[in-house]
Amino acid sequence: MKALRFYAPEDVRLEEVPEPECGPDEIKLKVKNCSTCGTDVKIFHNGHQNLTPPRTIGHEIAGEVVEIGADVTGDWSVGDRAQVIAAVPCGDCYECEKGWMAVCQNQTSVGYQYDGGFAEYMIVPRQVLKVDGLNKIPDNVGYDEASAAEPFACAINAQELLGIEAGDTVVVFGAGPIGCMHIRIARGVHQAGPVYLVDVNADRLKMSADAVQPDEVIDGSKVDVVERVMELTGGRGADVIITATAANITQEQAISMAARNGRISFFGGLPKTDPFIKCDSNVVHYRQLHIHGANGSAPEHNKRALEYISSGQVPVKDLITRHIPLDDVLSAFSIVKNGEAIKVTVEP
Structure with a gap:
């Protein structure tokens, strides 16, 4: 499959990689939309201290469930439409136990420690599922809108x-x-x-x-x-x-x-x-x-974002002004950097 891989600052490559395999405590998604933000541009040019290369980047993700690990619990079925949190709390530290998951001291992130969404397929890791960080997309919300739920949550x-x-x-x-x-x-x-x-x-x-x-x-x-x-x-x-x-x-x-x-x-x-x-x-x-x-969000904020989008209370569809195929993903970084669109989304 194709994936955008970060190797070093300004060494980011769209390349063929093996399709990821789903473990027993994971869920596999076919990525439908992965939207972009200023953080992606900063990663492209400067890297990030929490990003371990080589890494598939992209953290504003919506996709279709194509495989469910044997040990996964919860009401998930192949074909479900799902949105993924980006900031992943541990669920066990002092802050998480206080309900302050947005400032978890052990936070990991999709696209940093885990492979992200600028790819045809991705694995939703066990830690995301542990903190209820995979959310069903309401029927009246498009994949592109759902991918905007992550920054919306912040x-x-x-x-x-x-x-x-x-x-x-x-x-x-x-x-x-x-x-x-x-x-x-x-x-x-x-x-x-x-x-x-x-x-x-x-x-x-x-x-x-x-x-x-x-x-x-x-x-x-x-x-x-x-x-x-x-x-x-x-x-x-x-x-x-x-x-x-x-x-x-x-x-x-x-x-x-x-x-x-x-x-x-x-x-x-x-x-x-x-x-x-x-x-x-x-x-x-x-x-x-x-x-x-304030810089991030908790899993509950992502759920609330999807609810606000679904109800029409806070529309986002018209803010997504550029849709770019994965083959042209590198152009998204310059579009965002130059402010040529409001929201840019990549569609594998």
Whole structure:
């Protein structure tokens, strides 16, 4: 079968490999869709400390069950449509026992320690099944939509931590697919008030704004973002700010524009070579700000993402603007890097 294999930074090859065999405590999928994200681009260029090469990458996966190991329990049948979690908690550590599976200290990941979904077939490992991380796709949800449930789950986790209330003013930095999902979750799930979308790429800003219709777009390359948000909020600031981009300045701007009792999500990780920001601690202190980190999800968030997609509460179909065959998978990385599409999915 064909699979995209990572050997080293910028040494990523689409090649023929043996079709994987299903063990007694595993399930084998025929991959239907594996979507892409900025993390895939970072892996392509820089690798990852948890990725053991050679490795089939790709972690936003939906497929069809084609084989079930003899020891697998649960209601699974050949032909079932399934979505796979990416971040795999151990289920046994202190954090997992507390219900904090999104921050499991022993977390492994599909596409890192286990072969991922940029392939014709893949194995769902025992550890995924142990934590109930393989989810049936609702009948009215396409494979492409289901593959978007994984990043969607990460956004759900972040917003739950923020405690968004009906009517809250929300600012989202980053007009990529995750920024679009954040806007739709804030509105569709939490009934947020005005939502403002910020980016410095005018083309990407327009493309995403056309899809998710924020109340206003703010081009950070042309205006003072903090000043504009203050104008839009009558000087009060934003209740919720989500930085869905890997830019230090957005985190600094988020603190500066936050209203009293404002909640901030540092959703996008910063470059490891420059992970620090300037923070006016007195602003945090006197405005009683709440700053949250968030980067992943728990298995339950993936289930909730599929439910929101199925119900129409948070649609994602229109955010998937490019479908690429596995034979052309390498082009997906440049499309994502250049912001030429909202969401790109690969179809083996």
